Amino acid sequence: xIHQKRILFYILLSVLIIISQESCKHxxxxxxxxxxxxxxxxxTHPQLIFELKPSGLYYNEVSKGHGLPAQTHDTAYVFxxxxxxxxxVLQSNxxxxxxxxxxxxxxxxxxxxDEGITFMSEGGESLLIVPSSLGYGSAGRSDYxxxxxxxxFDIVLARIKRGPGPDKK
Numbered sequence: 367x368i369h370q371k372r373i374l375f376y377i378l379l380s381v382l383i384i385i386s387q388e389s390c391k392h393x394x395x396x397x398x399x400x401x402x403x404x405x406x407x408x409x410t411h412p413q414l415i416f417e418l419k420p421s422g423l424y425y426n427e428v429s430k431g432h433g434l435p436a437q438t439h440d441t442a443y444v445f446x447x448x449x450x451x452x453x454x455v456l457q458s459n460x461x462x463x464x465x466x467x468x469x470x471x472x473x474x475x476x477x478x479x480d481e482g483i484t485f486m487s488e489g490g491e492s493l494l495i496v497p498s499s500l501g502y503g504s505a506g507r508s509d510y511x512x513x514x515x516x517x518x519f520d521i522v523l524a525r526i527k528r529g530p531g532p533d534k535k
Contacts (some may be wrong), residue, residue, distance in 0.1 A: 400514045402406075404495055407451045416495060423478050424495035426484055433488020434526040438471040442483055443525035449518045451495070456510065460520070468532050476501045479519060486523045494519040 404424065408416055416424040436442055443465040447458035459466060471480045478496030486492055496517045498504065506513040 396508075397514065400498060400516055403451055404497065404516050407495065407516075414493060416493075419481070419485075421477070421481060422499055423481050424496050424497075425482060426493040427485075428491040428493055428520075429489075431487030431490025433521055434528070435487045436470050436483050436485075436523060436526055437528075438484070439530050440470045441467060441527040441530060442470050442523060443467050443527075444483070445522040445524060447520045449520075451516055451518055456517075460522070465524055470526075478517070479521075482519065483523065484523060486521065488523055488526045491520070491522045494521065 379469070398421050404466055408414070414426050416426045427451060432438075445460050445462070445465060447460050448456045451454065465482065470483050473480065478494060478500030481500065482492060482494040482496075494517075498514045498516060501517050502511050502513070502515065504513040506515060511517070
């Protein structure tokens, strides 16, 4: 009797493992849907000319900055808004006096945001379409950014200070 229960237990455990593995597999169509969503956004906003960077980042320079160019390890002071492609705002400090202050390209933020800043100069504004591969990936972020979700950033680079910020000295 104990032997039969043990066999039944292992059969049930095996079924649960197979089911959980199947549910964790990457859906190849999901990447296609993300690419389709990005292309739809670009097609419906023909006034915005995005440059596709080798990493997969879509970069649009709204206005060219004329100050210092952002370089890795510099301290950046930025205003930004983070949105879904449908325009839903997730975060923003635009229209405030509170800049986001961070060290450039040091992995503090998602890869697409970090990379986008490196193409900018002080005083410039850019739009970024960040695919999930440079954002929150297949897992997403908590409850509000699902996996495989491209993001739209509007960034104003207010100031660059050469070298790392005060917390890095």
